[in-house]
Amino acid sequence: MINSIPPALIYLLGALLIPFWKGKMKQGYLLLLCLLSLGNLSRLEIGTHWTFPFLNYHLILLQVDRLSLAMGIIFIVVGLMAILYALHVKEDGQHMAALIYMGSSLGVVFSGDYFSLFFFWEIMAIASTFLIWYRREKTSLEAGFRYLFMHISGGCILLTGIVLQVVSTKSILLQSPLESPASWLILIGFGLNAAFLLLHTWLPDAYPEGTVTGSVFLSIFTTKTGVYALARCFSGTEWIAYMGGAMALFGVIYALLQNDIRRLISYHIISQVGYMLAGIGVGTALSMNGGIAHLINNLLYKTLLFMGMGSVIQMTKKRGLTELGGLAAKMPLTCATCVIASLSISGAPGFNGFISKGMLLSSMAEAHQPWLEGMLRLASVGTFLSFTKLSFFTFFSKNDRIEAKEAPLNMSLPMATLAFLCILTGLFPGVLFSMLPFPSAPYHAYTPSHILGVFQLFLWAGLVFMVKRNGFTPHTWIILDVDYGYRQVLRWMAWVFTGPLNDLRSAIQEGCLRMVNRLILYSRNPIGLFRNFRKEMPMEYDENRYRGPMGLGVLLVILFLFVYSLIYLISS
Amino acid sequence: MRKTLQKLFFIVAVFSIPLGFFVEHEPGSFWWNRIPSFDAFVGGIGAFLLLGAKTLVSLIASKKEELHD
Numbered sequence: 299m300i301n302s303i304p305p306a307l308i309y310l311l312g313a314l315l316i317p318f319w320k321g322k323m324k325q326g327y328l329l330l331l332c333l334l335s336l337g338n339l340s341r342l343e344i345g346t347h348w349t350f351p352f353l354n355y356h357l358i359l360l361q362v363d364r365l366s367l368a369m370g371i372i373f374i375v376v377g378l379m380a381i382l383y384a385l386h387v388k389e390d391g392q393h394m395a396a397l398i399y400m401g402s403s404l405g406v407v408f409s410g411d412y413f414s415l416f417f418f419w420e421i422m423a424i425a426s427t428f429l430i431w432y433r434r435e436k437t438s439l440e441a442g443f444r445y446l447f448m449h450i451s452g453g454c455i456l457l458t459g460i461v462l463q464v465v466s467t468k469s470i471l472l473q474s475p476l477e478s479p480a481s482w483l484i485l486i487g488f489g490l491n492a493a494f495l496l497l498h499t500w501l502p503d504a505y506p507e508g509t510v511t512g513s514v515f516l517s518i519f520t521t522k523t524g525v526y527a528l529a530r531c532f533s534g535t536e537w538i539a540y541m542g543g544a545m546a547l548f549g550v551i552y553a554l555l556q557n558d559i560r561r562l563i564s565y566h567i568i569s570q571v572g573y574m575l576a577g578i579g580v581g582t583a584l585s586m587n588g589g590i591a592h593l594i595n596n597l598l599y600k601t602l603l604f605m606g607m608g609s610v611i612q613m614t615k616k617r618g619l620t621e622l623g624g625l626a627a628k629m630p631l632t633c634a635t636c637v638i639a640s641l642s643i644s645g646a647p648g649f650n651g652f653i654s655k656g657m658l659l660s661s662m663a664e665a666h667q668p669w670l671e672g673m674l675r676l677a678s679v680g681t682f683l684s685f686t687k688l689s690f691f692t693f694f695s696k697n698d699r700i701e702a703k704e705a706p707l708n709m710s711l712p713m714a715t716l717a718f719l720c721i722l723t724g725l726f727p728g729v730l731f732s733m734l735p736f737p738s739a740p741y742h743a744y745t746p747s748h749i750l751g752v753f754q755l756f757l758w759a760g761l762v763f764m765v766k767r768n769g770f771t772p773h774t775w776i777i778l779d780v781d782y783g784y785r786q787v788l789r790w791m792a793w794v795f796t797g798p799l800n801d802l803r804s805a806i807q808e809g810c811l812r813m814v815n816r817l818i819l820y821s822r823n824p825i826g827l828f829r830n831f832r833k834e835m836p837m838e839y840d841e842n843r844y845r846g847p848m849g850l851g852v853l854l855v856i857l858f859l860f861v862y863s864l865i866y867l868i869s870s
Numbered sequence: 871m872r873k874t875l876q877k878l879f880f881i882v883a884v885f886s887i888p889l890g891f892f893v894e895h896e897p898g899s900f901w902w903n904r905i906p907s908f909d910a911f912v913g914g915i916g917a918f919l920l921l922g923a924k925t926l927v928s929l930i931a932s933k934k935e936e937l938h939d
Contacts, residue, residue, distance in 0.1 A: 551924055554920065554924045555927060555932075660896075676920070679912065679917055745896055747893045750893050751903075751909035754909040755912055755916075756913065757882060757913065758883055758912075759913040759917040761879065762913075762914055763917065764879065766917075769921050769925070775928070775934055776933045782931075782933075
């Protein structure tokens with residue numbers, strides 16, 4: 299008897315039936331799918347396997363262990379909140395894209411082999427692109443194409459790595475690849491989804507251009523599946539830890555420079571993923587637990603932030619910090635939930651970020667990684683500063699001209715629920731610890747030195763914010779990221795290909811044509827080669843001109859044969 | 871009101887420093903974590919450092935034209 303099915307199937311098959319429902323029935327159907335998925339999840343036991351024979355391989359569509367189960371639980375719970383938030387959306391296409399995206403992300407998480415993972419990985423990339431395109435603006439269309447281009451390129455690199463890996467090991471099982479070119483290609487493929495530095499540009503480019511609800515889904519799945527894949531296959535790789543530290547710092551510095559509220563939190567995704575990668579890269583039980591705990595917590599507060607900022611955009615039709623302000627009185631619930639999310643992401647005591655950041659910093663000390671500890675601590679200061687800036691200039695700064703009212707119930711309810719979960723997991727971290735991959739790595743978050751340290755850090759960074767507030771004031775300039783450099787290189791390459799290289803091709807083509815024409819003419823008159831070699835080009839064909847040389851040639855051949863035959867006869 | 875809040879914030883920040891001398895630090899952390907109130911120093915200096923980094927990046931990478939021109 300089948301106890302449970304792969305959670306991906308519920309969403310992927312469920313998405314196909316969406317067009318058959320209308321109005322309230324459709325909303326009920328969407329919620330029913332989520333409840334069905336939760337019910338199915340509760341029946342998943344560690345060790346469950348679902349295999350499917352394909353060619354000479356056994357694809358593992360469902361493999362449940364502590365890591366995949368933790369990811370599955372948080373994806374389904376936060377996904378339910380996102381579906382509730384998007385319940386008012388009328389377009390079937392958006393709901394279908396979101397469900398397929400969610401289903402394929404769950405497919406990645408529960409895959410037990412590289413082929414299944416790659417299959418779901420690519421569905422994820424395509425489905426998520428529609429969540430950007432559905433905004434139906436020129437900027438979204440362009441950002442969507444860039445997003446798709448990056449992810450398909452990453453997919454090709456990943457597939458190359460997987461094929462090389464399978465050929466060399468004769469195994470498709472999802473496990474740490476041996477040090478080889480294949481492992482580097484797989485790492486780049488996973489790293490693109492996790493927004494490794496220099497491969498990160500798709501994230502702050504595309505996420506702010508998605509629909510209000512689409513960006514919420516985008517913020518949940520893509521980077522987290524990348525982190526999951528790296529945790530599964532590359533834990534304990536030291537340079538990933540340093541990549542994480544660099545991402546944590548880069549993300550906060552760029553976030554401080556942003557004016558667009560969703561671009562600001564998009565840069566914070568890079569920063570927060572950096573924390574997770576630092577833990578995964580260090581690879582001890584505590585750091586792995588810290589990385590995964592931070593992933594779970596991040597899904598709660600980052601989704602809440604995207605929901606809050608989405609509500610602000612939906613209700614005010616404005617997205618720049620320079621245009622916003624004064625919303626605390628007009629959107630009190632959104633304001634309160636966003637402040638809770640800001641405190642959580644900053645790691646304030648009583649909120650969930652305090653637990654996972656503490657775990658990560660302690661694990662850096664445990665593993666003797668002073669540079670990483672310094673980078674993450676400095677990034678914490680930046681996180682606090684940029685969320686002080688975001689909350690202040692969105693909700694508390696003075697703006698009498700702004701018109702807004704609170705978001706509708708279906709948007710407010712998931713925000714309130716996520717805010718509650720941020721506090722619950724912050725005050726009772728046992729809920730969080732019970733989900734982590736290494737249950738035997740103990741951690742005590744609420745020590746006096748940890749609590750006081752965080753308060754001191756906030757107070758003194760807050761003082762600097764108050765004193766140097768002009769330095770943090772938003773502006774409307776565009777801040778270039780490394781993709782500007784990529785575009786310049788591509789433009790230069792396009793110029794080289796269409797200009798000098800094209801001229802060279804034309805010159806070679808003309809030279810070759812001239813040579814072929816000469817060969818044609820000389821083959822008709824070989825003697826002309828000697829006559830005209832240093833003179834002009836051979837003349838037009840004239841049959842009388844070739845009679846003499848042809849006759850001479852035939853005579854010479856006959857003479858040669860005669861002499862040869864004579865010698866042969868005499869010798870025999 | 872705003873001035874009063876700012877003054878209160880400043881007083882709390884200053885008074886948090888001596889508290890650091892009464893708190894015991896966990897074993898296994900780095901030596902600088904055992905310096906009393908080191909986190910206050912990290913918060914203040916870190917904020918200035920990040921402000922400097924932000925200013926530097928904005929000098930190099932800010933542009934008034936359309937990004938995807």
